[in-house]
Amino acid sequence: MTSQRALAIAALQQELSRAGYVAEPGLAAALLLMRDLERPLLLEGDAGVGKTEVAKVLADINRTRLIRLQCYEGLDAHAAMYEWNYQRQLLAIKLLEHDERAGAKDLAQKEQDIFSERYLLKRPLLEAISDQRPPVLLIDEIDRADAAFEAYLLELLSDFQISIPELGTVRATSRPLVVITSNGTRELSDALRRRCLYQYIDYPDYDKELAIVRKKAPEAEARLAQQIVAFVQAVRRMELQKKPGIAETLDWTAALLRLDISVIDIGGAERIMDTLSALIKTRDDRVAFPREVVARLAAAC
């Protein structure tokens, strides 16, 4: 039985696919729900599984702006919400001082002026809620910011307004689509999780990854793409410090194409070794790939 919703999901999947993102139906369903319920979407998963990409493609298909807030340790409200442009304010004051014609009434007016929107520097969060068209707000790697910032963010996400003491409260002119990503270096608060829809993104399986490679690197021939994906999947099954993500797969594909390697087989193990730096990113992991292992993996593809 095909319900209306299932059709909508399939349509969204196709749209995402046209924009260059291969999404599982579950993710498409979550994106629809996110729009319906106006809730942020929290994405978790290992590095390199395409979390950030979701926000980008979402902005793409909605034909709207992507506003990105990259979180880091010590990120504070000033860097995330707004700041006054002090230099310009000072300049204005100095100019005012030398303007001898100014009367008392004028002065009060000018003073007002100094704390007006003209001197306000919008940082991503303020920008996101004061845009005319609802943009996509990507809050990337929120686990890197500290808990205090998370609390700040909660306030924004529940009321969609920011209060600026000198100016008053700025209400959202439009509600942005909020995508939050986390790598899980820090446990997020339950309050934040409660407000979000949740989606765990795992490493792609063979079919999905093949679809991604075919889409992103169409110049690789079908047979090579299959081999590449089989090879990477086998690498992921090994015990590595850092498993290759989708970005690594695509990098490696590009590297192979660049070296004109059109087929992965035992004979080409030597040349494959040369390209592995695109796939394996730590020294310890590199040690786990001597020539024999590469040859064995290549033969299995």
Added chain:
Amino acid sequence: MLSASERLAQFPGFLRANGYGVGGGDAVQALRAAERSGVLDQDVLRWSLKALLCRRGDEWQRFDELFDAWFLPANRWQAPQRRDAGDGAQSAAHPGGEAEGERSGDEDVRPRRAASREETLSSADFSALTEREHALDIEALMRRLARQLKHIRLRREARARRGRRLDLPATIRRSVASGGTPFHLLWRNQRSVRPRLVLLIDVSRSMVLYSFFYLRLARALASELADVHSFIFHTRVTSVSQALHDPDPWRAQERLHLVAQGWAGGTRIGESLEQFNREHAPRVVHGRTAVIILSDGYDTGEPQQLSDALAQLRRRARRIVWINPLSSRQGYAPTCQGMQAALPHLDLLAPGGDLASLRAVLPQLIEALH
């Protein structure tokens, strides 16, 4: 038989019984979501509810199974059984009034004998203290120790603070009040940088007399310091941070017992550390992390494996400290193979067989953690 919408409305409750962090409002949200997605298409409903009701990775992994158990007709009768089992485990987790009574009884007498008891406690080897009644005193002592750890570090930070930095935006902002002349300079506070602590506690058979106390130390540390992550290991590593966070010490202990399967078995330190490196280290250990291993170093695995695993961990972490309960004994030398393999990678090997030696080693420990 429940109607479809009743069944749906009760689903969040079923998830809650299975340990999900869903709240009361979620039932309403679930119904709203189902309205949008329709209840006829099983998969669409599944995807929608999954996004709505899951909060974290492990819930995500278990969801499909629970969804099937609740919504698929064939398994209908499994659901209530499951819930019963969950409740049973929970009530077993608090051994109820008995522990409660013991505790309050202990509380009555504690103030009178606290001072003298503390002295004997702090110098008694942990292995000699197995009586349950000592537990709360030890908890208090451990807590004090943890507090000491915190204060010493803060004081050191205060003393080391040198060369304040001007906060230019704030200064200029302030100067707006005085017509742009910066009369008042504002300074930026040095961000206090606290190391993250990761505790790896050996709970194998040879450590059975000590691990209990180390777990208490971990618990006390976690309640005093913000960024503490605790793991136990014997032949494999398990995170116990969640269990230790339980505010009730007895229940925390029960939860630990549930977590630790194969508790007090043999030790394979190298293998455990390797597993830790693989599964937890990328997430938990960063450049400001101090890893504290609490173990006697008796390893039934390959010393080489231990050495490799420590070397790998060493590259990720800022400090590695090994606290060995045996080395406070007279005439102890770290001769066992495990310790020999570990030594080159350690910043500090400290004795920790009793509270007094832990306290004595504290300055060194803090020095090493800095």
